Amino acid sequence: MSDLNQQENTPHSPQRRCISCRGNGAKYDLLRFALVEGTLCFDLRKKLPGRGYYVCAKKSCIEAAFQKGFKRVTKSASSGLAENAESFIRDILIPGLRKRYSECLLAGYQSHALLLGADSVEDAARSDSLAAYVIATDASESTSNKYRSNAARKNLPCLGLYDRSFYGRLFGKSDKVVLGWLPGHLYEEFSSLEASIRRLESEITQK
Ligand SMILES: [Zn+2]
Numbered sequence: 143m144s145d146l147n148q149q150e151n152t153p154h155s156p157q158r159r160c161i162s163c164r165g166n167g168a169k170y171d172l173l174r175f176a177l178v179e180g181t182l183c184f185d186l187r188k189k190l191p192g193r194g195y196y197v198c199a200k201k202s203c204i205e206a207a208f209q210k211g212f213k214r215v216t217k218s219a220s221s222g223l224a225e226n227a228e229s230f231i232r233d234i235l236i237p238g239l240r241k242r243y244s245e246c247l248l249a250g251y252q253s254h255a256l257l258l259g260a261d262s263v264e265d266a267a268r269s270d271s272l273a274a275y276v277i278a279t280d281a282s283e284s285t286s287n288k289y290r291s292n293a294a295r296k297n298l299p300c301l302g303l304y305d306r307s308f309y310g311r312l313f314g315k316s317d318k319v320v321l322g323w324l325p326g327h328l329y330e331e332f333s334s335l336e337a338s339i340r341r342l343e344s345e346i347t348q349k
Pocket of ligand 1 (some may be wrong): 158160161162163164165197198
């Protein structure tokens with residue numbers, strides 16, 4: 143008998159199609175919208191019941207969805223979203239993704255998929271069980287360079303959107319300059335969230 147249990151760290155994450163560009167992408171990388179009792183809502187955690195509609199987490203696809211796609215899919219239903227794509231991205235989407243980013247960190251810590259502090263992160267890197275470094279944005283240049291060169295040696299990404307006191311407060315601990323992810327679905331979601339936040343923030347500031 144074959145083992146059909148899905149691995150947590152599956153290389154084939156579920157695929158969804160963007161209603162704007164029609165491109166396929168991993169479910170993690172796309173935004174989900176859902177029709178809930180006739181109102182179109184942004185589904186931050188991709189868990190709302192009802193028919194879901196997916197859009198790439200980039201400005202061009204979100205704008206196209208506001209201009210055409212959403213009207214086509216909702217027909218007479220109302221929209222619970224912002225007035226236009228720009229204010230949706232700025233006021234709802236980016237704050238939502240940043241909130242979810244913190245939730246992933248907390249869930250990672252609780253499930254032991256996220257390591258706090260230099261010793262445990264470096265131990266995991268040495269035993270080749272680390273998936274990525276998370277470095278505080280206010281780490282000193284020498285500290286940051288040290289972790290970046292360790293990461294480069296192991297071919298691991300370096301992530302991180304917040305400073306050391308943010309990470310400390312999040313876990314009810316003292317400041318944390320470095321965190322480390324072990325592989326798994328929380329890391330995959332976290333890494334996708336960071337890429338989306340960085341892209342959208344640069345897209346709305348450059349205009
Ligand atoms: Zn798209």
